[in-house]
Amino acid sequence: MKCNIIEYPNEKMWEIFGHRFSSLLNSERIHSMALCGGRIIKPLAESLCRKKIEIKNMEIFLTDERLTATISELNYVNVKNDFINYANDQGLLEDTVFYNPWKSGNFDFDMSVPPLDLAILSSGEDGHFASVFPGSNFKVNNKYHKVIDAPKPPSERATLSAEMIFSSKHVMLFFVGESKLNAFRKFSDSDSDYNFPDFPVGLFRDHPNCTVFSSCIEV
Template structure:
C-alpha cells in the first residue's frame, strides 16, 4: 500500500511513542471484544516493541478474549533469547492473564519449512485479524519479508531462506495474510531507519508496499529523522 494511504504520527519522546501504542492497542481490543467477544492480535518482534509489551501487561482488559499470533519467527531452539516468542513470553505473556492456549507461537525449532506449513494450516481456520503490529528494519524489511526476496503470496505463512541477517532461516506471514486485518500499526524507531523509510515514502518498492488493512492504517515513528 502506498505510504500516503497511512496516517503517520511522529512522537517527540520514546515514552509518548510507547504509551500511545499501548493506548491504541487497548482501544482496538476494547472495540473488538465489544463487537464479537474476541481480539485477534499479531505481534512483531525486534527491540522496538519490548517496552510496549511490558506496559501492555499492566493494562485492564479481559485477557480471556485475547488471541495472540506472530508476524514472523526465527528458526532457533525454542528457548533461544533471539526468538520473538521468548521476548513476548517474558514481556507480556508471563505477566498477563492471556490463556496460554490462545497464544499461537510459530514453532521455529521445527525448521522453516515444517513450521511454515504448520502455521499456514493454523491460519486457515482464523478469521481476519483485528490488529497487526509490524516493525521496519534499516534495510526496509518487515516481519521476515526482505527486499529482493520472493514468496508465495497465496499462502498464509512461508519459509524464508537466506535472510540477509542471522538467522538465515525464518518463517513469515505473507503480505496477503498480514493485509487480512481490520487495522495495522507500524512501529518504527531509530535514525538507522531513515534511508529505508524515505525509500518507502518515495518509491514504494519495499515489501511494506504490499501490505494494507481494511480500516485504519497507522505509522508511529520516533527519532526517524
C-alpha cells in the same frame, strides 16, 4: 497515502500507542493478533501495563520466527517472556492463548492462522517487516512459509505471507530508533518510488486501517 502517521519522541510515542490500542479494543472485537518479535516487544508490553489495558479472549500468533538452534534468539521466547509473561504477571490477560509454533523442536509449518484482526509490525532498516525482505513474493496462504535466504542472520526463517499480514483488519507499524530514519523517510514520502516488493513496508501506505508510529528522531 491512507495510513495515519504518528511521530513523537520515544516516551510520547509509546504513550499514544497505549491510548490507540486501548481505544481499538474498546471499539471493536479484536480476536486474533499477530505480533512481531524484536526490541519493540518489551516497551510495547510496558506501555499496555502502565495503562492497565486488559487483553481478553484473544488468540496471539507470531508474524515470523527465526529458525535457529539458539533458543534465546527465538521470537517465540522473546514474545513469551517480554510480552505474555509480563502482561500475565500484571493480571492483564484473560482467556487469551499465545500459540507456540514449535512442536518437538521443529517449526510447525502446517499450523493455520485465522484471518487477523490486528498485526503489530516493526520496520527494518531495509524496509522489511516480519521476515518479508526486499524482493519477497506476494504469497497467498494462511500458513507460515519458509525463507531460506534472508539477507540478515539467521538466513532461515518462517514467516506469514505479505498477503496474509496485509489482509489484517488493522495494522500498527513501528519505525523505532535513529537507524530506521531512512526507512521512515522513504515510507512517509507520498511520492516515493520505494514500493513493494523492493521496499516491503511500502505495501502498508494503502492499507485502509494502518497506524504508523515513529520515534526515529531519537534512539
